[in-house]
Amino acid sequence: MDDFSLLLATIEKLFKLHCGNYKEDYIKRRLLSRMNASGMQDYKEYHKFLINNPEEQEKLKNALTINVTKFFRDPEVFEVVKKELIPPIIRQKQRVRIWSAGCSSGEEPYSYAIILTELALFNKDLDALIYATDIDDEILKKASEGIYDKSALENLSESQIRRHFTARSDGKFEVKPHLKEKIRFSHHDLMSGKPAARNLDIVSCRNVTIYFNEKQKNDLAREFHEGLGMEGYYIMGMSEFLGKEVSPLFRSYRPLQKVFIKVNNPL
Numbered sequence: 001m002d003d004f005s006l007l008l009a010t011i012e013k014l015f016k017l018h019c020g021n022y023k024e025d026y027i028k029r030r031l032l033s034r035m036n037a038s039g040m041q042d043y044k045e046y047h048k049f050l051i052n053n054p055e056e057q058e059k060l061k062n063a064l065t066i067n068v069t070k071f072f073r074d075p076e077v078f079e080v081v082k083k084e085l086i087p088p089i090i091r092q093k094q095r096v097r098i099w100s101a102g103c104s105s106g107e108e109p110y111s112y113a114i115i116l117t118e119l120a121l122f123n124k125d126l127d128a129l130i131y132a133t134d135i136d137d138e139i140l141k142k143a144s145e146g147i148y149d150k151s152a153l154e155n156l157s158e159s160q161i162r163r164h165f166t167a168r169s170d171g172k173f174e175v176k177p178h179l180k181e182k183i184r185f186s187h188h189d190l191m192s193g194k195p196a197a198r199n200l201d202i203v204s205c206r207n208v209t210i211y212f213n214e215k216q217k218n219d220l221a222r223e224f225h226e227g228l229g230m231e232g233y234y235i236m237g238m239s240e241f242l243g244k245e246v247s248p249l250f251r252s253y254r255p256l257q258k259v260f261i262k263v264n265n266p267l
């Protein structure tokens, strides 16, 4: 086995990650950036360094999984959104605005679009829009194309796949126009301090803040508070936390699913 293949085998074992899901180019780019950062000259040297350095293992794992996402990632969160959060909003105003912040390759905003389409079957006048933003233009292009391998659709039922995707001749599946037209994809840096939209009902910012420091996370919570309308919801990733300093801005709504509700006039 050559040095690169040996390193890949170790990465698969350490992170329980299947490297075949990624393009080789993608892995090589991320590896090179970690090798440069740690001053290692080649795959062999880096391999040895990685095995003996848990801190580097964490850094490499983060670098490799920076864009990782899934349709209906943590399905129980989407159940809460579908059954508890959106129906009262529809009853109240027939208008729903969601911001998927750090949307990566689009699986998250398309999951919300599927929920909204399914709820619209009973609410023909529903006016629904999802703002989907990311800092990475390459990944945003992939998101707006909406073309996925069959393996990406594992959390969807066969009938959802039939209703919302078109099977292509190359074996991939393309999101149908009725989902795409509910989403506005655009470039936005979450560290800019300005929300991408206002008067929002839900901000979904999940699994984005791994590289953010405390101050950046707190500024982000303030940005979302500003973007949300009255009693809007803020949904975080399962392993993310609201800092103490900004905790007066939100009240916990569903702690297990990391759903918070905006406090309109915090003290």
Ligand SMILES: C[S@@+](CC[C@H](N)C(=O)[O-])C[C@H]1O[C@@H](n2cnc3c(N)ncnc32)[C@H](O)[C@@H]1O
Pocket (backbone or CB within 6 Å): 065, 066, 067, 068, 069, 070, 073, 101, 102, 103, 104, 105, 108, 133, 134, 135, 136, 139, 188, 189, 190, 191, 205, 206, 207, 208, 237
């Ligand atoms: C792991 S993915 C999360 C995707 C999706 N939210 C989910 O939970 O499945 C993290 C995404 O956040 C984006 N991101 C990181 N820093 C950002 C920033 N400052 N502004 C906007 N997006 C950012 C990355 O480009 C990446 O696509």
